[in-house]
Amino acid sequence: MQINRRDFNYGLALSLGSLPLLRFPFQQQQFRINSERIMAHIRGLAEFGTNPQGGVSRVAYSDADKQGREYVLGLMKDARLDVTIDAAGNLIGRRPGSVSKLPPLLIGSHIDTVPEGGNYDGVVGSMGAIEVAQTLAEKNVALRHPFEVVIFQNEEGGLIGSRAMNGELTEKELDLVSRSGKTIREGIKFIGGDPSKLSEVKRTQIGTYIELHIEQGGTLDSEKINIGVVEGIVGINWWDVTIEGFANHAGTTAMNNRQDALLAAARFIQAVNQIVTSVPGRQVGTVGRINALPGAPNVIPDFAQAEVFVRLIDHGEAARALMTEAAGDLAELKEVIWVPAVHMKKLDGFETCVVAYTTDIPAFEGAWGEPLLLGPGSINVAHTDEERILKHEIIDAIEIYKQLARKLLQT
Numbered sequence: 001m002q003i004n005r006r007d008f009n010y011g012l013a014l015s016l017g018s019l020p021l022l023r024f025p026f027q028q029q030q031f032r033i034n035s036e037r038i039m040a041h042i043r044g045l046a047e048f049g050t051n052p053q054g055g056v057s058r059v060a061y062s063d064a065d066k067q068g069r070e071y072v073l074g075l076m077k078d079a080r081l082d083v084t085i086d087a088a089g090n091l092i093g094r095r096p097g098s099v100s101k102l103p104p105l106l107i108g109s110h111i112d113t114v115p116e117g118g119n120y121d122g123v124v125g126s127m128g129a130i131e132v133a134q135t136l137a138e139k140n141v142a143l144r145h146p147f148e149v150v151i152f153q154n155e156e157g158g159l160i161g162s163r164a165m166n167g168e169l170t171e172k173e174l175d176l177v178s179r180s181g182k183t184i185r186e187g188i189k190f191i192g193g194d195p196s197k198l199s200e201v202k203r204t205q206i207g208t209y210i211e212l213h214i215e216q217g218g219t220l221d222s223e224k225i226n227i228g229v230v231e232g233i234v235g236i237n238w239w240d241v242t243i244e245g246f247a248n249h250a251g252t253t254a255m256n257n258r259q260d261a262l263l264a265a266a267r268f269i270q271a272v273n274q275i276v277t278s279v280p281g282r283q284v285g286t287v288g289r290i291n292a293l294p295g296a297p298n299v300i301p302d303f304a305q306a307e308v309f310v311r312l313i314d315h316g317e318a319a320r321a322l323m324t325e326a327a328g329d330l331a332e333l334k335e336v337i338w339v340p341a342v343h344m345k346k347l348d349g350f351e352t353c354v355v356a357y358t359t360d361i362p363a364f365e366g367a368w369g370e371p372l373l374l375g376p377g378s379i380n381v382a383h384t385d386e387e388r389i390l391k392h393e394i395i396d397a398i399e400i401y402k403q404l405a406r407k408l409l410q411t
């Protein structure tokens, strides 16, 4: 089983797994964000790519995406940001800090959607980041750190903008065709970037990146928590499993004289489920594919192959130990993909609470791996036109976003 990096990152974008969350203390401040303005901006952006049944289709590099970006660029200027489009096509709004050599704080999200997507995925974080910038500017809040609002391009089609900023976007990927029908290279030109200068986009001097994103699961809602802070991103462990048996006549070989590879595979599948659920935590394990040879009803299978997919916040060694236990001496495991979990920076003073949810976030790693802030969707869906979120949830989440950004900018 081969998987290229783009498919892999695309998979990440759709299904980052269970994440521990922390409870966030809400503080009263002398000034607040402008809730009416935020809601007007969210409604304004929803005009670009509106579907008759509700929701939006604003896939990257479409006309709706381009028009939506122009609208957002105007909002960034209104927020007194100095706006540029980087060579990858990301929109970047800057405000200097009083100590220019300090690393900048980045906040932002994306405004492109999947086809028939919702009005909030990416949008709440993008409009929230602009509102934070506008409120801080209007209140003349002095900043020590440089401050940047970033609207990443094409996050739903493979985290293209953020991976470019992380120096990961390859020349080969530029020729892949995006959902708009344009290649990534054509798309970047279409939105004002310059694919021949991608190497200039890579950033190394980033202090902290914080993203506000709706929850893509139902945990916050079911636990009656308004907002959570992501503590980490689950790793991915994917194995090819092979089991060898001995082929023989299915009609004449006695039951106690068989080496049935498919029966062993069935026991392995059962063991994966039992072992993954037998230890505390939010890890998940799935056998999603199986194949047996020779594949005839009257022959005992002598060969079975399965693929196992495990995601957990702990180190890969923990997953490996679980699968090795499941395999016992039945099966041979071969690792296909191992992506380590990312542990985000902890925020002081936050109470640990529930776990589990999914999101798509930029592909930052290492020094980029900093807290993400979440506002919940009030029902358990995302990436569809059924996305819903309550106004007070949006406003509270952005208010906390502002408080956190202000604290980091002034530290």
Ligand SMILES: [Zn+2]
Pocket (backbone or CB within 6 Å): 110, 121, 122, 213, 360, 361
């Ligand atoms: Zn998103």
